[in-house]
Amino acid sequence: MSKILLTGATGYVGGTVLTQLVSSSAPSLKPLTIDVLVRDAVKAAKLKETYGDRINTIAWNGLDDTTSIEETAANYDIVVNTGSGFIPEGAVAFVNGLARRVKAGNPVPWLLHISGCSNLADRPLTQPPTPVREWNDEKDASEILEHMKVLDEAEPYGQRTAEIGVLEAAAASGVQAISVNTPLIFGEGTGLFNQQALVIPLITMYVIQHGYGWKLNETANFDRVHVLDLADLFLLLVRTILEREDRGVGYLPSGKRGVIFPTAGRVLIKDINQKCLDVAFADGTLPRENTPKTKEIRLVPLEEIANKLTAGRSDVAERGWGGHKATTGVLASKLLGWKPTRLEEAWEKDFVDELKALKEDRRMITLANCIAHSEK
Template structure:
């Protein structure tokens, strides 16, 4: 598909900004001819993006669904990275793409950012236990529908809506479901991730590092550069006219390995004490409700799936075996993000060019 028109949302954020820099610097031949635009709030941010050669679509609020639908109707692909919990805007983007499909007869695509907390086990509260290791080669859509029937979780509900709206309009929807994302971003604005800096900021505010509950939660991680390279792969496949998993089968994992939250909490304490920001490495244990108040606006379910859960999944072996897996969530990343969180500076961690070359040569099926 030559001259593919692509709209990137969330271009001023951590993930979207890093995707933007990856696409702008991509050496993939299929991406040389795409016409990339960004959705942005405010003239100041738009100015920064236009100075980088981007076309910018302005909006004020995600509730402007008619505006967003109209904007999307001018594009072949929308990459949605604004927020995974705003159902109405996601549906509006897909409806707009559906209009373009009806008008031009040209297939349109919607790439949606979700999150692995949708499928997290809940062993701390005992509300849901999963003994299997899930694979994105399974029917994850049906599994999430079942989980949603037990307890509604807005990010998961949005994901279900994305699939259903895509099927109704003929738009091919592909959902990326990353676990904990770490590492310094490469965008022009926010370069900090979410979960790990929240733990740092809590420690700096309290004067003591924290842990959430007594349960030794296990999660998966992915480095931001590995994740953005997955976006590059998916978009390149679309640009080449090759198949991309979509609809009920288009939910893709992106794991780089496992980590213990307890080790990360300890890494936060060590990193901040080393930098003179804390006097002790001893951890303060937050109850589930305390953590909910601190991190999730009082919602215990949200904080449990994000910090005290067990994530049982495995991505497609073809992709995983070619990833450049950066196993430094509690070591290198803790030190790097400690510096960024305490000094508000930023730097980028490197990644293996050989592995990235291999990564570009494969596809997630």
């Protein structure tokens, strides 16, 4: 039976992917035992207690322990790396471990890596303007990695360095690797620990604290995907590898053409702020005595948003909240039949759900964990 290893089980994305993997009724997934790398012993025990013999937990020191990662990865057919996407050495170590299997003549192994669309973003507030373009994972397949390399040479960015490193190491070693280059994720996760998204909770928090919304410019954008639709995509990838005779080799994109975009709609940052204001005014949370009486969206300085929303990282803030990063995904639906179902209605509902969660003290900020590594 195929051996599958997963990271990020305690997080928002990885936790959701794990619950969807173990609850799937697909015949290829039902008999699988998933090995899960977990740093915290208490969380490992809770995962084991919940999922029983569907998982094994393996203690590790995390994404900086490249020697152990290589040794561990060398035992698996599929690695699903859905933990922090910001640690290049650790991500590449998974490829290097899998490469040992290629050398030993085993069936070609796969790495499914999570990354993010801010890797393609410009920095329109602090750098000279560059042409804004929309990236398509099919039409632009040969250009995406090359473009990221140019950006990363000028200015290394951990999440992008990791994505480039994974895809290039895979291409060089014969390992198969896909980077799921993910936009804004929304919706409640289904994992045991962090179930919270980032963007809508953070903007909701700001809007409620200040009584007004914010923008860094008029045009900053994000594509979006519901966390359950994203998890569905990871399941379809795993199933394709398990179920097809060719194990997806030559069928799924890989290595230098291995980026796919799981996108299901596009939004502007200022419009997300508007929606947060709309729900807060609609239920009477705003205005308060000392906040604006009408809905306002103010132009604010980058430093303020970096300090309040991205753990002081102004580069992350500028790419995420000020940058342009339109990505259109066609490969997932074309090759895997991926059909996101949580669209406009789920998006609208999420703003109401997030405000409710905030008011019920069910929200905390997880960005520091998400970006994990302070490479700058």
